[in-house]
Amino acid sequence: MSGREAILGKVRKSLGGGPNDAARMVAVEARLAKAPKGVIPERGQLDEKARRKLFVAMAERVSATVRQVKSYDDVPKAVAEYLRSRNLPAAIRVGADKRLAKMPWATQKALSIKHGASDGDDEAGVSHAFGAIAESGTLALTSGGDNPTTINFLPEHHIVVLDAKDVAGDMETVLAKVRRQFGKGEMPRTLNFITGPSRSGDIEQKLLLGAHGPRALHIIMVGG
Amino acid sequence: MNDQTPFRPRVGLFVTCLVDLFRPTIGFAAVKLIEEAGCTVEVPSAQTCCGQPAYNSGDRADTKAIAKNTIQAFEEYDYIVAPSGSCAGMLKKHYPALFKGDAKWEARATDFAGKVHELVSFLVDVRGMQSVAARFDGQVTYHDSCSGLRELGVRAQPRALLSTVEGLKLKELKEADVCCGFGGTFCVKYPDISNGIVEKKTERIEETGAATLLAGDLGCLMNMAGKLKREGSAVETRHVAEVLAGMTDGPPIGGRG
Amino acid sequence: MEITSPRFKQNAREALADPQLQKAMGNVRSGFIDKRQAAVEALPEFDALRDNARAIKDHALSNLDLYLEAYEAKVRAAGGFVHWAETAEDARTVILDICRAAGARTVTKGKSMITEEIGLNEFFEKNGVKPVETDLGEYIIQLRGEHPSHIIAPAVHLNKEQVEADFRRVHDHLPASRDLSEPEALLGEARRVLRAAYFDADVGITGANFLVAETGSSIIVTNEGNGDLTQILPKVHIVLASLEKIVPTLEDAAQILRVLARSATGQDMSVYTTVSTGPRRLDDPDGPEEYHVVLLDNGRSSMLGTEFQDMLRCIRCGACMNHCPVYHEIGGHAYGWVYPGPMGAVLTPALIGVDKAGHLPNASTFCGRCEAVCPMRIPLPKMMRHWREREFERGLNPATARGGLKLWAFFAKRPWLYRLTTSMAIPVLSLFGGRKGRFRFLPLAGGWTRHRDLPAPESRTFMQQWRGREALKQETGGKQGAAR
Known part of the structure; x- marks a missing residue:
């Protein structure tokens, strides 16, 4: 603990305050407790319909593809069609998400489904999004058995099912939902915000898709 | 004098050391323009330099001494005007910062700074000048000097007045907001880097096809003119005030040919 | 990693002479700036x-x-x-x-x-x-x-x-x-x-x-x-x-x-x-x-509470270097340690010592583009100037530069002497400039004339001419008064 005390001591000395500086403590505790929102851009502050439309437009701008379907029942077919359209084998990796599990996968007889975390050999993985942000076309995904984080990164193609009701205007709304679901100050092991497929501009500043993560991000938006 | 005579503000002209020494024409052009804008111009003889060479070399003591001289020499005027964004920026933005916490001088420096203006923005923003009675035949391009642009917001004003000069056509310079590489003592402390920067600037200038390069700061102009001349370019270089005042009979900066 | 910041000038010269590097730096100038601008405007x-x-x-x-x-x-x-x-x-x-x-x-x-x-x-x-x-x-x-x-x-x-x-x-x-x-x-x-x-x-x-x-x-x-x-x-x-x-x-x-x-x-x-x-x-x-x-920590706690505290706001976006004309010329390696460009020019002296990194805060034209684009509004030029002040206080700058500065300041602080000296020297310099109106070479101005001509003074100083004009005005004004 010597490093700890030395560093904190130096910080306090430089700041010119004592460790029991009551006013600072109050300010810090208040901020941690209230987590005030700052400037929220107008861009995403829209009614439900316009918000979903904006999400689709923003996601497509960052090279994601979006398919809208009426209900969860339509998802397996949409997944199969996506795989066919990309000449991919009829195989997917999924976690234990109940919403995904309830879908009529049996209608897609040719489709083989592996469960659990990805081992790196999957061409396509399917996740269910925790939420989405219209302002930037961003998906939010949480880790766990339902939607293992490896599925977000290892497959060449990442297919994300999104309930249109979960499209928020801004990141702050998604964060509030994380707090509601996991508890104040508690988090899933990993919260991924994903905005388009993986890319790199490291060679001559030329932007290329598919660096280390998925080459393609396909969003199936349900309802709305 | 009768009561109908409009109030003529007294302007103290801060000539700037470079204009004083190298190009008095700019000073006289400034005087003419400020008078046309309905002001009386005086030139206090107790001025030398704004102090940037010392300030930017980390020499605060000498900078303060020079700043005090300048403030004393000019604080009686209604306005203090300089034909340079860099020097005006020094007087307006950095003098108050220099005396921060100094009981005797901070307020004085702040009052003084409130009256300081770069020439062209003074004409347009303070005096409401909308046009000039000048003629200049040909295509010109304009470089936005850094301090004027970023410290004082001088961008639209010179363009507005230039658009009223008869016969003049402005060809915008690509990357007009990028430094020319002068940087005061920088250009002699790091001549090779400075050269690399000004080479790109002259390339951009040549691209415009304009015959004349204008800007509002003599330091930058001498740097760009010096490089253009060394490269054998036919582009001529002048301070924007010379054109606005119609005082372009003499040779350009760095001479003809 | 080896610190080469003390030989910054040599690093810069090598970088300027490296055609591969110069070609690659073109990608920086064209790549980042427009994209940032578009995103900000949106x-x-x-x-x-x-x-x-x-x-x-x-x-x-x-x-x-x-x-x-x-x-x-x-x-x-x-x-x-x-x-x-x-x-x-x-x-x-x-x-x-x-x-x-x-x-x-x-x-x-x-x-x-x-x-x-x-x-x-x-x-x-x-x-x-x-x-x-x-x-x-x-x-x-x-x-x-x-x-x-x-x-x-x-x-x-x-x-x-x-x-x-x-x-x-x-x-x-x-x-x-x-x-x-x-x-x-x-x-x-x-x-x-x-x-x-x-x-x-x-x-x-x-x-x-x-x-x-x-x-x-x-x-x-x-x-x-x-x-x-x-x-x-x-x-x-x-x-x-x-x-x-x-x-x-x-x-x-x-x-x-x-x-x-x-x-x-x-x-x-x-x-x-x-x-x-x-x-x-x-x-x-x-x-x-x-x-x-x-x-x-590695030195950061000592920056708190000083004029360099604002630097700790830095979020490492790189906008300052993307917009820096000096960085564009020499690339990042010339700065001689981990952090290049304007943020490096402020941070490096704090982390490895201004005695080693003294060139970095000096190698800036103070064009202010870095501060203008910094998302955290870090006053980078101001902090570079603070480093120059520390160097000046400690006498770390070269003796010749210091001597020259002191000589110049001596005159700049004495307007009458300054006026006297310049009014004698400038007409002479103007004369030497000759018909061309510029110098290709001038003793003591090698830093300038190595790469560019030096425009010569037009004639006499502005102050000389102004005084002459004012004197004449007063004289003619006085005569008119007498005639009336």
Whole structure:
């Protein structure tokens, strides 16, 4: 603990305050407790319909593809069609998400489904999004058995099912939902915000898709 | 004098050391323009330099001494005007910062700074000048000097007045907001880097096809003119005030040919 | 890493004479600036967000001790470990200990400037641990035995032909006949090679863009996804972050995220923004079993409360260097240590000493473009000037420059003497300038005339002419008065 005390001591000395500086403590505790929102851009502050439309437009701008379907029942077919359209084998990796599990996968007889975390050999993985942000076309995904984080990164193609009701205007709304679901100050092991497929501009500043993560991000938006 | 005579503000002209020494024409052009804008111009003889060479070399003591001289020499005027964004920026933005916490001088420096203006923005923003009675035949391009642009917001004003000069056509310079590489003592402390920067600037200038390069700061102009001349370019270089005042009979900066 | 900042001038000359580098730097000038501009213009609240981002960091820095304690408590509550490292050496030692305990032979790394700062790769190699950089740019420069030349685009100084040559040299198990002429092919090859490395690694090390006190989370922001693979696949995840990465809440991070990617690459959001909290949970099928955070001070606590505190707001977006005319000329390596460009010119003297890094804050034209684009509104030129003041106080600048300055100041402080001297010297200089009106060479002005002509003075000084004019006016004015 010597490093700890030395560093904190130096910080306090430089700041010119004592460790029991009551006013600072109050300010810090208040901020941690209230987590005030700052400037929220107008861009995403829209009614439900316009918000979903904006999400689709923003996601497509960052090279994601979006398919809208009426209900969860339509998802397996949409997944199969996506795989066919990309000449991919009829195989997917999924976690234990109940919403995904309830879908009529049996209608897609040719489709083989592996469960659990990805081992790196999957061409396509399917996740269910925790939420989405219209302002930037961003998906939010949480880790766990339902939607293992490896599925977000290892497959060449990442297919994300999104309930249109979960499209928020801004990141702050998604964060509030994380707090509601996991508890104040508690988090899933990993919260991924994903905005388009993986890319790199490291060679001559030329932007290329598919660096280390998925080459393609396909969003199936349900309802709305 | 009768009561109908409009109030003529007294302007103290801060000539700037470079204009004083190298190009008095700019000073006289400034005087003419400020008078046309309905002001009386005086030139206090107790001025030398704004102090940037010392300030930017980390020499605060000498900078303060020079700043005090300048403030004393000019604080009686209604306005203090300089034909340079860099020097005006020094007087307006950095003098108050220099005396921060100094009981005797901070307020004085702040009052003084409130009256300081770069020439062209003074004409347009303070005096409401909308046009000039000048003629200049040909295509010109304009470089936005850094301090004027970023410290004082001088961008639209010179363009507005230039658009009223008869016969003049402005060809915008690509990357007009990028430094020319002068940087005061920088250009002699790091001549090779400075050269690399000004080479790109002259390339951009040549691209415009304009015959004349204008800007509002003599330091930058001498740097760009010096490089253009060394490269054998036919582009001529002048301070924007010379054109606005119609005082372009003499040779350009760095001479003809 | 070896510090070459003291020979900055020579580094710069070599860089200016390097055609490959000059070609590559063209990509910086054309690549980043327009994209940033477009992204900023598309968000009307951008400046308001900048103001708030600054306020958040100022608040966090003013209460850094308290937020660090709150953060530490949350990391522990989530099952993670926090290690406090006062110096680079402390950080290296604790990281090696963690790796040894995990029996690590191979370590994957996400992009992290802090690991460069502590010289982690060299240290690992000396101690028998193999570090594998996974960010494409970092991977390329690791193959070359170089260091990053840019904080977000480490290989920005290279052209694709150079990368191709390196891949052919190092990936010698692949057929020589393969086509690597296009960046796509190079990226594909790196992806395949590094995939294996992710699975082989025992430990993954990342930096952090933010540490969140409210939740004990570390946040990384990447485009490639390499940082995520680095931290979810190995058994152990180590986050190395400096103290000032702390923000109070997730909402605060969300504010700063909105200015980060826009300033860096012109994206609204980077592709992957990942919030990590502790090790894998009981029901997690993936993720690391151990989660360690190494908090590095290495000089930062001494910047607090000084005129350099504002520098600790820096979020490492790189906008300052992307817009710096000096950086554009010489690239990042010439600065001679980890951090280049304007942010490096301020930070480097604080971390390695102004006696070694004295050139950096001097090699600026004070054009102010860096401050104009800085999302955290860090007054970079002002702080460079503060360093010049420290150098001046300590007499670190060269004697000739100092002498010249003092001589000039002597005159500048005495207007009458200044006037007398200049009114004698200037007409002479004007005369020597001759009909051409300029000098190709002038004694004592070699710094100027090496590369450009010096315009000669027009004639007499303005003040001489003005006094003459005023005197004449008074004379004629007086006569008119007498005639009336």
